[in-house]
Amino acid sequence: MNMKFPGYSISLSFSPLTSNFIKNTPRLQVSISRRSPRSLCTSRFFCAKRQLNDKHEAVAKGYLPPWFSVAPMMDWTDNHYRTLARLISKHAWLYTEMLAAETIVHQKDNLDRFLAYSPEQHPIVLQIGGSNVERLAKATELANAYCYDEINLNCGCPSPRVAGHGSFGVRLMLDPKFVAEAMSAIASSTNVPVTVKCRIGVDDHDSYDELCDFIFNVSSLSPTKHFIIHSRKALLNGISPAENRSIPPLKYEYFYGLLRDFPDLTFTINGGIASVDEVIAAREAGAHGVMIGRAAFYNPWNILGHVDTAIYGAPSCGLTRRQVLEKYIVYGDSVLGKYGHKPTVRDIVKPLLNLFHSAPGNGQWKRNADAAFRNCMTIQSFFEETLEAIPDSVLDSPVSEPSPGRTDLFANVDSLLPPPYKTREEAIVICA
Numbered sequence: 001m002n003m004k005f006p007g008y009s010i011s012l013s014f015s016p017l018t019s020n021f022i023k024n025t026p027r028l029q030v031s032i033s034r035r036s037p038r039s040l041c042t043s044r045f046f047c048a049k050r051q052l053n054d055k056h057e058a059v060a061k062g063y064l065p066p067w068f069s070v071a072p073m074m075d076w077t078d079n080h081y082r083t084l085a086r087l088i089s090k091h092a093w094l095y096t097e098m099l100a101a102e103t104i105v106h107q108k109d110n111l112d113r114f115l116a117y118s119p120e121q122h123p124i125v126l127q128i129g130g131s132n133v134e135r136l137a138k139a140t141e142l143a144n145a146y147c148y149d150e151i152n153l154n155c156g157c158p159s160p161r162v163a164g165h166g167s168f169g170v171r172l173m174l175d176p177k178f179v180a181e182a183m184s185a186i187a188s189s190t191n192v193p194v195t196v197k198c199r200i201g202v203d204d205h206d207s208y209d210e211l212c213d214f215i216f217n218v219s220s221l222s223p224t225k226h227f228i229i230h231s232r233k234a235l236l237n238g239i240s241p242a243e244n245r246s247i248p249p250l251k252y253e254y255f256y257g258l259l260r261d262f263p264d265l266t267f268t269i270n271g272g273i274a275s276v277d278e279v280i281a282a283r284e285a286g287a288h289g290v291m292i293g294r295a296a297f298y299n300p301w302n303i304l305g306h307v308d309t310a311i312y313g314a315p316s317c318g319l320t321r322r323q324v325l326e327k328y329i330v331y332g333d334s335v336l337g338k339y340g341h342k343p344t345v346r347d348i349v350k351p352l353l354n355l356f357h358s359a360p361g362n363g364q365w366k367r368n369a370d371a372a373f374r375n376c377m378t379i380q381s382f383f384e385e386t387l388e389a390i391p392d393s394v395l396d397s398p399v400s401e402p403s404p405g406r407t408d409l410f411a412n413v414d415s416l417l418p419p420p421y422k423t424r425e426e427a428i429v430i431c432a
């Protein structure tokens, strides 16, 4: 079977697996060829960085496609979280938090702080935000030296800071022509795939046809062929970003309508998916990729611990939580205070606070952690002081069976599909 994903040509052969939780999930033997990069050696500086790129490209050859990704989440999917996530899953695609193009451009002499990451974090996607084409292009060019595997434009953030004053994030959905222009400029500044993450609508612009007009225009006027769809609309009426992730209802039928109506494009589903069973169900219903946000932060061990086996048919990381912590402590102490007083012990420990989600001892461990934040000066001492609350049986066990999910989450989606999209005159007008 051949399957397309931007930047990849993938040959798959299937043979069944026997383990319980991955029953119905095919084992995939995957061979991937990646597009060879155009030469970008235009300056001495860039040539030096190029050697680094070549090393990263070699790493890139081992990537599997973004069948599973962890969503971009401001203040959550920072370097620390991604380090933890990568220890648990080798194959999940990791997104950065959104970085404003303005920030990248203004901080061009200080970019490591914003853009550097360790090579283990591949495959990794840089999400940028902005509403100025030149700055988006410039930010992409500056980010080239860091060898991200994909550049994603945020067209889904409803935060008033972003959608209001900045007029970017989800507001961009109202101007598909601008998004197409921006994506073309971004694509011409990089040689990695470019993608868009958006909602299914904004305020009253929430019909299926309007969503299709957006996808149609952006995909036909720019090189964007992969869209990540947060399957609820955004409300710009003053509700908080958190409310905007729960109040507007999920409409998975719009997502599956897009799969039907744009068969040449690639779509990743996002929103409200909270278990490995549900990821499998979404893929069985046809989704090319599945992105999980909050559940991967609140329960990283149980979600990410099954991704390599259940989604990719690959071996698991094979680590216990004690081993994950040992590796993380080495990382944490090596970056502690790297930028003056930042990052702090609290910053570095934050993604680990959910590592024992619903495990015996978790409550006591969190109380110990509260106390340890007040006096521990290193990550090592933080764990020495707190870990006694967690039984050895928890620390030394491999990941257990995943929590069951709603395998019928997409069962009725076919009966809810909107009428097929026909390119509308209004849509064609903006192409003229």
Ligand SMILES: Cc1cc2nc3c(=O)[nH]c(=O)nc-3n(C[C@H](O)[C@H](O)[C@H](O)COP(=O)(O)O)c2cc1C
Pocket: 071, 072, 073, 074, 075, 076, 097, 098, 127, 154, 155, 156, 157, 197, 230, 245, 270, 271, 272, 273, 291, 292, 293, 294, 295
């Ligand atoms: C704390 C937090 C920060 C977020 N920041 C971003 C962001 O920077 N860019 C973005 O596109 N989406 C952002 N999101 C939205 C998520 O990427 C995702 O679309 C949303 O949480 C729905 O997925 P979920 O139901 O799996 O959590 C954020 C979500 C949360 C919870």
